[in-house]
Amino acid sequence: MFKDLIKYWWFWLSVLFFLLSYFWINCCKIEAEAYYYSRFYVSFRQVFELLFSSIKFPLIYIWIGVLFFVVVFVFVRFLIKRTWSFAKSILFLGCICLFHFSLFYILWGINYAGKSLISRLNLKGDYNECKFYFELDSLKARLIGLRSNITEFPKLNEYNDSLKFELEPLVHSTFVEFNIGKALPLSCKFIHPKGFLFFWGASGVYWPFVGEAYVDAGLHSIQMPYTMAHEMSHVMGWTDEGECNLLAYMICKNSNKLIYQYSAEIALLRYMLFDLSVMDFPYYKLFRASLPNLIQSDLDEINININSYPEFLPWLRNYVYDIFLKSNGITEGSRSYSYLPKWIVLMKERGLIKR
Numbered sequence: 001m002f003k004d005l006i007k008y009w010w011f012w013l014s015v016l017f018f019l020l021s022y023f024w025i026n027c028c029k030i031e032a033e034a035y036y037y038s039r040f041y042v043s044f045r046q047v048f049e050l051l052f053s054s055i056k057f058p059l060i061y062i063w064i065g066v067l068f069f070v071v072v073f074v075f076v077r078f079l080i081k082r083t084w085s086f087a088k089s090i091l092f093l094g095c096i097c098l099f100h101f102s103l104f105y106i107l108w109g110i111n112y113a114g115k116s117l118i119s120r121l122n123l124k125g126d127y128n129e130c131k132f133y134f135e136l137d138s139l140k141a142r143l144i145g146l147r148s149n150i151t152e153f154p155k156l157n158e159y160n161d162s163l164k165f166e167l168e169p170l171v172h173s174t175f176v177e178f179n180i181g182k183a184l185p186l187s188c189k190f191i192h193p194k195g196f197l198f199f200w201g202a203s204g205v206y207w208p209f210v211g212e213a214y215v216d217a218g219l220h221s222i223q224m225p226y227t228m229a230h231e232m233s234h235v236m237g238w239t240d241e242g243e244c245n246l247l248a249y250m251i252c253k254n255s256n257k258l259i260y261q262y263s264a265e266i267a268l269l270r271y272m273l274f275d276l277s278v279m280d281f282p283y284y285k286l287f288r289a290s291l292p293n294l295i296q297s298d299l300d301e302i303n304i305n306i307n308s309y310p311e312f313l314p315w316l317r318n319y320v321y322d323i324f325l326k327s328n329g330i331t332e333g334s335r336s337y338s339y340l341p342k343w344i345v346l347m348k349e350r351g352l353i354k355r
Contacts, residue, residue, distance in 0.1 A: 014095035021102035048211040049185035059210035108208035117243040153221040194218030195309035201317040206234035225263040
């Protein structure tokens with residue numbers, strides 16, 4: 001019997017790793033910021049920078065390659081030794097999932113237990129249609145002013161050389177301004193082939209298994225600064241998607257580059273246009289048609305670009321992702337993404353953003 005148990009050492013190892021991570025998670029959750037973030041996560045980011053900062057290509061390629069090799073190797077070994085069975089295959093794949101589940105929380109996920117940005121800033125107050133329409137008109141004026149001074153947007157190869165390095169100090173200064181994090185080393189890269197992340201329903205992602213964030217290389221150039229700022233906020237240890245949207249907006253708005261500011265305002269406009277289409281579709285059509293042709297063209301190009309990439313079972317992905325967010329304390333689930341207009345209005349009322 002003991003020999004039979006030894007044969008499944010990989011199963012017992014994954015269970016042991018899960019149990020250790022479970023105790024680690026529960027110990028750190030009590031004071032996630034004091035214990036996990038300050039003592040572990042900050043050190044992890046610094047060690048990661050020392051070891052891997054010289055590697056220019058996305059480390060996720062190595063992760064995919066190693067994972068593929070391990071799975072193929074084990075299944076081939078099962079077949080050669082004639083020990084393959086459907087139950088054993090499911091058990092092995094389950095162990096891989098269990099290992100990654102544990103590693104996810106050890107390397108990043110415990111940050112979900114930290115105090116939310118909205119609570120820290122005390123962003124509570126009345127948000128009604130009157131305030132929504134006032135901000136919409138104000139946003140339109142800001143966009144017109146910005147777009148009239150932009151002649152062209154950088155190409156991907158130009159962003160490759162500069163975007164991450166220009167955004168990093170802005171990320172640090174924004175986090176210091178609100179006292180929500182330290183100046184951690186940040187790693188965010190463009191990932192190829194174009195549409196790779198879009199296929200999974202995302203334009204950017206932080207992959208804690210390799211300690212890097214990624215932005216899809218197929219993203220429209222207008223969206224790249226805002227999206228990268230969002231993902232860099234995740235690298236800083238921030239988890240809530242809606243709050244990372246808010247941080248990305250403020251990071252780009254703090255830049256002296258009009259293109260970065262425009263990227264933030266276009267992101268806000270797209271959220272507000274969606275809300276407007278639900279609230280009052282006839283007025284939505286009138287308002288959109290009232291925008292200058294250049295801004296309408298930018299919106300059309302962004303939508304065409306996004307829709308040009310296929311997405312894998314979006315209904316299933318949205319359902320699973322919503323459950324994942326809610327299980328980690330984001331009560332609004334995937335709806336938290338769309339709270340940006342409300343929070344911008346409340347921040348302006350508190351004087352945290354200039355009107």
